[in-house]
Amino acid sequence: MDIITANELLSGATVYLTVDGKWLEEVSKAQTFGPEDKAARDAAVEAANASGRYLSVEIEKAEIIDGRVVPTRLREKIRAEGPTSPRHTPQTLDTPHAKGEDSNVSL
């Protein structure tokens, strides 16, 4: 299945499109798209690009493991969890705009 990820404009933080249409740092909250959701997925990517607030918008492969969304590629795992050595936490969204209302991308 697929998830959609990007970097948020102000913080550069890695974010994921969530089920309620927000862009948040937690990959566990990412909305998943199956093969039948291709149109919705592509529309979401297009909307994210059009919003101008999200950069490097990408479709990534993911799996559900123990009920949680886990990215398939190592690169994406590192993006989701932060540098591995030494371990650093990922960048956070921390501005009202980035956390806020207009970060919704309508599906």
Add this chain to the structure above:
Amino acid sequence: MYRYDEFDAAFVRQRTEQFADQVRRRISGELNEDQFRPLRLMNGLYLQLHAYMLRVAVPYGTLSSKQLRRLAEIARKYDRGYGHFTTRQNIQFNWPRLNDVPKILAELADVEMHAIQTSGNCIRNVTTDQFAGAAADEIIDPRPIAEIIRQWSSLHPEFTFLPRKFKIAITGAPQDRAAVKFHDIGLMAKTGPNGEIGWTVYVGGGLGRTPMVAKQIRDFVDHEHLLAYLEAILRVYNRYGRRDNKYKARIKILVHEAGIDTIRDQVEEEFAAMKDGILKLPQEELDRITAYFAAPAFKEVEQKTIDLPKLKITDPAFARFIERNTHPHFRDGYVSVTVSMKPIGGTPGDATDIQMEAIADLAEKYSFDELRVSHEQNLVLPHVALDDLRAVYEGLVDIDLAEGNTGLITDIISCPGLDYCALATARSIPIAKSISQKFSAPERQEQIGDLKIKISGCINACGHHHVGHIGILGLDRKGVENYQITVGGDASEDAAVGSILGAGIAGDDVPDAIEKLVDLYIEKRESADETFIAAFRRLGEAPFKEALYGTR
């Protein structure tokens, strides 16, 4: 050190203000990302895996204490308390926020720093020998010419959109510590027919996807005509360099495809036409710039030598530090001290704000306020009196940066790799750390002697793996990190590209693989004086291949 003149200061201020406005317009939505990206890249701002990354230029690797303190402040105030020194003698901050970048650039401008020429298809920040202006073997201090090249290249309207990026390195010593033969243009000081000093010019070197050793294009150019000659090369490249294929756009490909003789003829033709034009460098101008780089007012030192054999018994760690981390200075009683940014198990090239401030203090107290960044990701205090060595060493012990390992197996070059870099195919830092830990024992490192390991997290080769005596390239094989080992590379004046030994191996197996190569070398070397690279040249790659993969 060079001080900005009014023009430099005004230009950097203007660029900073322009960029602040561009950021404002990006955030307000007036500029979209396609419009903004080239603007941010022209100001050193990249987007990496986790965040933006700001690459700050350290022209020809020269810093003052004040500048290093400012970098520490920026790391603390706007980043996560550390910075990463790179193989381009620059420093990168990994976590800046877009809104803060104009403030960072303004604070950098206050100490005559910027992030220009660290990205894009322009002439990049000029690099040089980290011991420039201090080394005993130097024919000439290359920094005045490096500064003149900086001034010529910074705003050059004709060369802002070259087919690809363009890197120039310059060394004033016969022992090449700046890897000049792996740059688009490499300059090496040379004494001319009448005893005057000038430059041998190499062109078309590079690493990356297609590593190539530069070819000599001219045996000698005097100072006066150097800029015109460089301009001639750039013109030929700008005209004939390929713009249809990014992977074939560097000058090395042009030189390779057209042949050095053809390129030389074209350059000479251009050069003849402009040789005595406006790019002719008047001696007064060279003298004016050279004056900025005058040697400091050395003091009369009491101590002229060090009793190393005795020290090896009484204080072996300090003895190791002296043996490995000091470099001969042209002035009696002085040395250049390498501050190894490679503590055992640490991230190569990373420095915390506290470490940067402490090193800045040491430079202020003991090295006439001067510092250098080496392309091997270490810092250098260029002018330290032997009388002060103990104090410098103790200052470094306090910040855990007193490892006496310069040039040894744990002095590893490593790019950021997949922990940070958007282009990476595998991680580099954990590999560097695991090798460093495996060979942490000082006696073992000493037994092995000079050995340069260089690691890149993708084919772009920012970690210079092609020119490592042992090189490691991280690749992605069907979603799994895989590391290709090369042996026999050399970035020095005996430039060579390493040979790939065979199929890639898993990351966990890399330290053991390195050990096999090292053990083979120790077994086969003629004496402890025969270095790893010398032994490789004598033995060839076959025994190393066999050590790693067995007989097949």
